[in-house]
Amino acid sequence: MASKAEILAQAERLHAFFRNAGADPVQAAILQPADTLLDLYGEDIRARAYVTADAARGEQMLRPDFTVPVVQMHMQAGGDPARYTYCGEVFRRQERDPNRPNEYIQVGYELFGGENPAEADAEVFALFSEVLSPLGLRAATGDIGLLLAAIGGLSTTPKRKAALRRHVWRPRRFRALLDRFGGRAPVPEARKRLLAEIEAKGVAAILDAAGPEIGLRSRADVAARLETLVQDAAEPPISPAEVELLDDMLSIRETCPNALAHLRDIAVDLPAIAPALDLLEARLEALEGQGIDVDLLDFEASYGRTTMEYYDGFVFGFYAETRPDLPPVASGGRYDALTRILGQGRAVPAVGGVIRPELVLALTREGGQ
Amino acid sequence: MTLKLGVPSKGRLMDKTFDWFAGHGVNIRRTGSEREYSGAVEGIAGVELVLLSAGEIPRELAAGRIHLGVTGSDLVQERIADWETRVVALEPMGFGYADLVIAVPRCWADVDTLDDLDAAAAAFRAAHGHRLRIATKYHRLVRDFLREAGVADYQLVDSQGATEGTVKNLTAEAIADITSTGETLRANHLKILSDGLIHRSQATLFKARAANWDGAAHDSFRALAARLGLDA
Numbered sequence: 001m002a003s004k005a006e007i008l009a010q011a012e013r014l015h016a017f018f019r020n021a022g023a024d025p026v027q028a029a030i031l032q033p034a035d036t037l038l039d040l041y042g043e044d045i046r047a048r049a050y051v052t053a054d055a056a057r058g059e060q061m062l063r064p065d066f067t068v069p070v071v072q073m074h075m076q077a078g079g080d081p082a083r084y085t086y087c088g089e090v091f092r093r094q095e096r097d098p099n100r101p102n103e104y105i106q107v108g109y110e111l112f113g114g115e116n117p118a119e120a121d122a123e124v125f126a127l128f129s130e131v132l133s134p135l136g137l138r139a140a141t142g143d144i145g146l147l148l149a150a151i152g153g154l155s156t157t158p159k160r161k162a163a164l165r166r167h168v169w170r171p172r173r174f175r176a177l178l179d180r181f182g183g184r185a186p187v188p189e190a191r192k193r194l195l196a197e198i199e200a201k202g203v204a205a206i207l208d209a210a211g212p213e214i215g216l217r218s219r220a221d222v223a224a225r226l227e228t229l230v231q232d233a234a235e236p237p238i239s240p241a242e243v244e245l246l247d248d249m250l251s252i253r254e255t256c257p258n259a260l261a262h263l264r265d266i267a268v269d270l271p272a273i274a275p276a277l278d279l280l281e282a283r284l285e286a287l288e289g290q291g292i293d294v295d296l297l298d299f300e301a302s303y304g305r306t307t308m309e310y311y312d313g314f315v316f317g318f319y320a321e322t323r324p325d326l327p328p329v330a331s332g333g334r335y336d337a338l339t340r341i342l343g344q345g346r347a348v349p350a351v352g353g354v355i356r357p358e359l360v361l362a363l364t365r366e367g368g369q
Numbered sequence: 370m371t372l373k374l375g376v377p378s379k380g381r382l383m384d385k386t387f388d389w390f391a392g393h394g395v396n397i398r399r400t401g402s403e404r405e406y407s408g409a410v411e412g413i414a415g416v417e418l419v420l421l422s423a424g425e426i427p428r429e430l431a432a433g434r435i436h437l438g439v440t441g442s443d444l445v446q447e448r449i450a451d452w453e454t455r456v457v458a459l460e461p462m463g464f465g466y467a468d469l470v471i472a473v474p475r476c477w478a479d480v481d482t483l484d485d486l487d488a489a490a491a492a493f494r495a496a497h498g499h500r501l502r503i504a505t506k507y508h509r510l511v512r513d514f515l516r517e518a519g520v521a522d523y524q525l526v527d528s529q530g531a532t533e534g535t536v537k538n539l540t541a542e543a544i545a546d547i548t549s550t551g552e553t554l555r556a557n558h559l560k561i562l563s564d565g566l567i568h569r570s571q572a573t574l575f576k577a578r579a580a581n582w583d584g585a586a587h588d589s590f591r592a593l594a595a596r597l598g599l600d601a
Binding site: 170226 | 525
């Protein structure tokens with residue numbers, strides 16, 4: 001087990017590497033206002049982050065990562081493009097496995113703005129690849145933007161698409177929705193009864209009979225959703241062919257060039273993904289330009305779906321294949337949508353990632369033995 | 370060391386606990402004055418009765434300061450992280466039944482399942498600008514349950530009492546609380562989601578893994594378990 005001083009020395013080496021690559025070093029407060037994080041991530045963040053409070057500021061969280069404070073800082077006063085690096089502790093609750101650290105160092109690199117997203121993605125990935133290269137890690141890549149584009153291209157209603165998009169990061173829920181919209185799961189009995197009742201009596205009569213109106217969710221809110229249910233029931237299911245295309249896409253795990261060829265085949269029937277594929281192709285070219293051998297690089301279409309839900313484009317991670325027990329040594333991705341939420345309407349393209357120096361140190365020592 | 374048995378210190382839960390042990394041939398009773406929290410176990414050597422608030426028994430079990438404890442399974446699962454690694458549920462005791470459920474206003478004619486709740490939460494957040502609030506004191510159980518079900522766009526708000534009133538008082542849109550008959554829910558114009566049962570709780574005899582299980586404690590436990598008809 002490495003001492004904290006040794007881990008900090010390793011962190012400083014990585015931090016210096018990113019500074020030398022042109023990034024400005026930045027700091028973030030350890031205590032972050034809880035409401036911003038809760039609004040972004042919902043209750044799930046409470047299961048991951050330590051929450052504390054005082055009488056003056058209310059609930060605060062020990063920072064679970066640097067992304068949110070760095071984005072906020074950039075949106076207030078950042079240039080374009082801007083490159084930042086940071087180094088410090090993050091805190092994660094561990095309720096199941098006491099052997100996993102609840103406090104560890106992250107060293108990060110974030111790139112905001114710029115003209116060309118493919119070049120920006122490649123720049124970030126190549127830097128991580130370079131600094132980690134002595135460890136012989138396996139890199140995995142994916143693209144959440146591709147999944148979002150595929151959902152956008154389904155022949156179904158905007159409401160169904162929105163529901164699917166909302167649950168891209170919850171694969172089980174996504175599957176349940178797709179089964180329902182695709183007609184593969186039966187309509188629940190209670191829903192059938194409700195629809196029959198609406199048809200027989202109308203929405204107003206049902207609302208009158210349901211009970212007194214209490215709470216903030218108003219009669220109008222309920223009526224609107226009842227109308228939505230009626231409209232949705234009248235919609236034809238998403239065709240089996242389209243569901244199959246989506247399933248086919250989600251199961252892709254190949255090298256990047258093979259994955260791209262496979263996806264181009266899918267795009268013949270699902271043309272909406274073509275722009276996302278052009279971006280993927282441009283990214284692969286940019287990666288090659290950075291000296292990455294994309295013929296050996298893995299692409300997994302479902303990669304990144306169970307991580308933090310702010311990634312909405314390119315995603316990547318670096319893994320020690322000899323140590324499947326370890327979390328990824330580094331991970332990152334593109335999060336344009338997060339900048340729009342935190343920038344109050346203003347959005348900036350953003351991509352970045354983090355390394356865990358204590359894992360770099362452990363693997364370096366293992367390799368040396 | 371002495372085997373420490375933690376039991377609820379007052380109310381119906383205490384009475385029923387004493388009855389349950391008596392029904393299994395073990396007489397336990399309070400000693401001293403009416404107000405003094407001390408007790409005794411008759412007929413089995415080396416067992417000490419510890420009277421505690423039912424809400425504190427999970428913490429004492431988790432820390433191993435008592436060997437055995439009687440409390441609601443809801444409290445153990447809510448208050449002890451990774452409870453199965455810290456305590457063993459020896460025996461459900463057949464009283465103190467309570468269901469932890471998710472309930473929404475009856476006027477929500479469109480909501481019957483968690484699936485509906487999730488969709489309603491998304492629309493609510495878009496229309497009202499904040500997440501749909503669920504009032505509860507069972508934060509861990511409710512959060513785990515909703516995460517497992519893939520429900521999003523909600524937030525929990527803490528409510529330590531009169532939770533059924535929070536919707537009417539506009540401090541929450543839905544609730545997650547314990548109910549035995551559903552009477553209070555109905556009186557407050559709430560209905561239970563058809564798949565909204567989070568946990569079916571009852572008073573349970575728990576064993577602490579972290580307690581000091583030396584020879585004497587183990588011998589006393591075996592004697593007690595034999596009397597109670599438990600697998601020791």
